[in-house]
Amino acid sequence: MTGKLLIILGQFSFLLLVAPLINGIIKKSKALLQCRRGPSLLQPYFDIIKFLRRESVVSVHTSWLTQLTPIICLASYLVAGSMIPLWQHENLGIGDMIALTYLFAMARFFLALAALEPASAFGGMGSSREMMISSLVEPVMVVGLFSLAATAGTTDINGIMGAGQNPAGLLTFIGLLIVVLAETGRIPVDNPDTHLELTMVHEGMLLEYAGRQVGLLHLAAMIKQVVLLILLIHLFWPQNPNAPVYVALVLIFAKVSFLGLVLAMIESALAKMRLFKLPELMAGGMAFCLLAVLSTYLI
Amino acid sequence: MCNQPFWKVFSEHPDCDLIKITTNGAVRNIKLGVPVSKFSEAVDMLKKQGAFLVTMTATDKRQQFGIFTVYTVFALPGENTIIELKVVLDAEQPSYPSITPLIPAAHWLEREMKDMFGIIPVGHPDLRRLAVHGDWPEDIYPLRKDFAANTVVPRVTGKLEFCSVEGEGLFQVPVGPIHAGIIEPGHFRFFTFGEDVIDLQAQLFYTHRGIEKAAEGKHYADAALVAERICGVCSASHSVAYAQAIETLAGVAVPKRALYIRTILLEMERLYNHIGDIGNMCAGIGFSFGISRGAMLKERLMRMNMRLTGHRYLRGMVIPGGIQKDVANTSEISSELKEVEQELKKITSIMLASQSLVDRMRTTGILPKEVALALGAVGPAARASGVKRDLRTELPYGAYADFAFKIPTQIEGDVLSRLNQRIEESEQTFAILQQAFLHLSEGALAVELPNLPPYRTAVGYTESARGANVHWVMSGPDNRIFRYMVRSASHCNWPVLPLCVPGNIVPDFPLINKSFELCYACLDR
Numbered sequence: 001m002t003g004k005l006l007i008i009l010g011q012f013s014f015l016l017l018v019a020p021l022i023n024g025i026i027k028k029s030k031a032l033l034q035c036r037r038g039p040s041l042l043q044p045y046f047d048i049i050k051f052l053r054r055e056s057v058v059s060v061h062t063s064w065l066t067q068l069t070p071i072i073c074l075a076s077y078l079v080a081g082s083m084i085p086l087w088q089h090e091n092l093g094i095g096d097m098i099a100l101t102y103l104f105a106m107a108r109f110f111l112a113l114a115a116l117e118p119a120s121a122f123g124g125m126g127s128s129r130e131m132m133i134s135s136l137v138e139p140v141m142v143v144g145l146f147s148l149a150a151t152a153g154t155t156d157i158n159g160i161m162g163a164g165q166n167p168a169g170l171l172t173f174i175g176l177l178i179v180v181l182a183e184t185g186r187i188p189v190d191n192p193d194t195h196l197e198l199t200m201v202h203e204g205m206l207l208e209y210a211g212r213q214v215g216l217l218h219l220a221a222m223i224k225q226v227v228l229l230i231l232l233i234h235l236f237w238p239q240n241p242n243a244p245v246y247v248a249l250v251l252i253f254a255k256v257s258f259l260g261l262v263l264a265m266i267e268s269a270l271a272k273m274r275l276f277k278l279p280e281l282m283a284g285g286m287a288f289c290l291l292a293v294l295s296t297y298l299i
Numbered sequence: 300m301c302n303q304p305f306w307k308v309f310s311e312h313p314d315c316d317l318i319k320i321t322t323n324g325a326v327r328n329i330k331l332g333v334p335v336s337k338f339s340e341a342v343d344m345l346k347k348q349g350a351f352l353v354t355m356t357a358t359d360k361r362q363q364f365g366i367f368t369v370y371t372v373f374a375l376p377g378e379n380t381i382i383e384l385k386v387v388l389d390a391e392q393p394s395y396p397s398i399t400p401l402i403p404a405a406h407w408l409e410r411e412m413k414d415m416f417g418i419i420p421v422g423h424p425d426l427r428r429l430a431v432h433g434d435w436p437e438d439i440y441p442l443r444k445d446f447a448a449n450t451v452v453p454r455v456t457g458k459l460e461f462c463s464v465e466g467e468g469l470f471q472v473p474v475g476p477i478h479a480g481i482i483e484p485g486h487f488r489f490f491t492f493g494e495d496v497i498d499l500q501a502q503l504f505y506t507h508r509g510i511e512k513a514a515e516g517k518h519y520a521d522a523a524l525v526a527e528r529i530c531g532v533c534s535a536s537h538s539v540a541y542a543q544a545i546e547t548l549a550g551v552a553v554p555k556r557a558l559y560i561r562t563i564l565l566e567m568e569r570l571y572n573h574i575g576d577i578g579n580m581c582a583g584i585g586f587s588f589g590i591s592r593g594a595m596l597k598e599r600l601m602r603m604n605m606r607l608t609g610h611r612y613l614r615g616m617v618i619p620g621g622i623q624k625d626v627a628n629t630s631e632i633s634s635e636l637k638e639v640e641q642e643l644k645k646i647t648s649i650m651l652a653s654q655s656l657v658d659r660m661r662t663t664g665i666l667p668k669e670v671a672l673a674l675g676a677v678g679p680a681a682r683a684s685g686v687k688r689d690l691r692t693e694l695p696y697g698a699y700a701d702f703a704f705k706i707p708t709q710i711e712g713d714v715l716s717r718l719n720q721r722i723e724e725s726e727q728t729f730a731i732l733q734q735a736f737l738h739l740s741e742g743a744l745a746v747e748l749p750n751l752p753p754y755r756t757a758v759g760y761t762e763s764a765r766g767a768n769v770h771w772v773m774s775g776p777d778n779r780i781f782r783y784m785v786r787s788a789s790h791c792n793w794p795v796l797p798l799c800v801p802g803n804i805v806p807d808f809p810l811i812n813k814s815f816e817l818c819y820a821c822l823d824r
Contacts, residue, residue, distance in 0.1 A: 194585060270655045274658070276494070
């Protein structure tokens with residue numbers, strides 16, 4: 001029992017420590033691709049520390065929901081992250097793929113509600129867009145994960161490791177990469193760097209937050225990003241099960257950074273899509289995932 | 300009788316009085332006094348002859364002559380003619396029949412006149428406040444002469460007035476006046492059904508600086524400094540427009556070298572604005588290639604401005620009578636411009652080859668040609684909708700008659716057309732600049748101005764990167780400015796922008812807004 005607890009704590013601290021750095025790497029590579037010098041790799045840490053040290057200002061019209069949401073978001077992404085084994089250890093047995101999907105959904109549910117609560121114009125727009133996008137993204141994610149579960153014969157996260165290493169898995173990978181772009185609020189779905197309130201999705205929901213709470217929410221978003229990238233690696237590019245712990249951690253960090261670079265390149269090459277064209281993008285992702293399911297049974 | 304030239308019909312009328320016909324270069328100026336009762340008829344006739352509204356303003360001459368006067372300036376395209384109608388109003392109850400029903404382009408001008416002078420345009424369809432907001436007391440008119448510029452005006456309670464749009468499922472989304480980015484203030488009220496915009500209304504004039512009032516009573520040379528500072532990125536076009544108005548008043552011709560240098564300044568300004576805007580439009584859709592390359596090229600041009608004139612925004616060059624300071628490094632700049640031209644070609648061809656960019660811009664924010672014509676849209680925005688109107692050829696000023704260039708136009712009037720319009724206009728600007736550098740002759744930089752005749756009016760105008768900037772000046776005694784009215788391109792196009800938005804969705808507004816790239820400072824003068 002204590003062993004499991006220690007493993008979970010270890011995973012938590014790895015995620016908390018690495019997530020801002022990955023964000024820094026993505027930001028820096030985007031800047032370099034745009035001929036800019038860009039912020040320091042450590043800037044996300046400074047930002048988070050700055051936010052966490054500030055007092056939070058909360059609208060008088062809000063309730064416990066607004067107070068609790070940042071913690072719920074952070075907690076659910078951390079728990080989701082701790083379900084994916086980062087190094088070889090016994091299955092923790094705290095949940096499978098379905099639990100992971102629903103942890104993401106829970107965080108989103110609370111965030112969308114909290115954005116509605118202060119009744120500001122942009123929060124409502126952010127919530128409604130987020131819900132629209134999530135209703136498109138979640139089916140793709142679930143079908144993609146199920147296609148891998150069909151190959152592996154289990155929804156258990158440990159059992160499904162490396163299930164994407166076959167031709168059908170390539171199709172799933174494309175589908176899930178689109179999911180990751182949408183879930184992390186990146187171009188072509190959302191623009192994380194914009195200051196244009198009217199175009200915001202994820203950032204729009206955070207506009208009423210300030211200080212400590214906005215720091216927690218930014219941290220939560222970075223952790224979500226790392227968890228999704230780790231999940232992709234776990235499914236399609238698994239670690240050597242016999243590697244020692246430190247090698248496994250360094251490897252996973254390198255792989256996540258590489259995927260971050262891919263995201264930066266996609267973001268630099270594309271413009272943000274029209275909001276109402278997103279169903280087409282997601283339909284594309286869905287088609288890849290469905291083809292993967294079909295080919296699992298046919299081939 | 301419509302076939303006869305307009306001014307002849309009216310100058311023969313017993314109630315009218317032909318004040319003056321002068322020629323200024325190739326352009327003929329006609330000034331005509333019209334009684335209030337005949338004003339609508341005169342405007343209607345001008346409209347039927349194809350004239351378009353240039354500017355409209357009022358003066359308070361109660362202390363001198365016991366009257367208010369309304370001046371309306373039209374241009375007759377194809378005839379190189381500017382017509383100024385002067386209407387004298389009663390000092391106690393100043394009102395006149397509104398011309399907005401005939402010429403919708405006068406809409407904001409008449410509302411502003413009502414706010415600033417208390418002159419009532421009778422029959423105007425929308426007499427809500429425009430330039431002063433709800434917290435401004437009734438019966439205080441800041442541009443009247445009995446209002447001292449340093450008056451502290453008490454705030455009263457009032458609120459923003461919008462034309463209500465109601466229905467089931469309709470929401471109002473208030474945006475601004477303070478925005479998330481570092482931009483100027485403006486309040487936009489969206490009436491939305493889901494993401495669809497049903498109506499958009501804008502409340503502007505948040506940072507009105509009273510520049511016109513500040514210029515009153517100043518010596519014309521000092522007021523030139525004011526004109527130059529109306530807007531950061533339109534310094535050259537505003538200062539040249541003002542200088543031209545003063546030179547028309549003084550009746551002097553500017554030396555050729557000064558005219559060519561002014562052309563270089565105006566075109567350099569157009570170039571850095573257009574290229575900056577091309578990059579900025581990409582910011583509306585998060586297309587990072589365009590954003591960063593546009594910004595880099597704009598910065599390069601501003602550094603060239605610095606080497607050319609000693610000022611990145613081209614200030615401190617233009618004075619009434621000519622040019623204050625010679626340009627430097629001309630041969631170097633002209634060869635570097637060729638590199639910039641190639642660079643721009645490369646960047647724009649990559650941009651336009653991007654499917655994701657073209658997809659966002661095509662059919663977004665369409666400005667129909669009829670709307671552009673009716674509301675008097677100007678500049679690249681109007682030309683992108685197929686309105687071939689450019690003051691450089693329509694009413695040639697400065698040295699533009701000496702240069703060979705084309706006025707490109709587009710058809711669709713969407714965001715993509717406005718992007719293409721800026722790209723094509725930049726190509727023409729490179730051509731003008733090369734000609735100007737090549738034929739830049741030696742000679743005097745400026746002429747001495749004689750004393751200005753008092754209480755005369757003159758209009759100066761330039762085609763800036765955003766469209767026509769029109770400066771109307773009335774001289775006072777002792778070479779001072781009696782009344783100064785600036786109608787900038789943004790003043791013409793701000794009322795047009797909200798009409799392009801309904802039918803689009805909320806997240807497309809920033810892109811549409813950037814494709815017009817209107818200036819708040821030019822409006823809040």
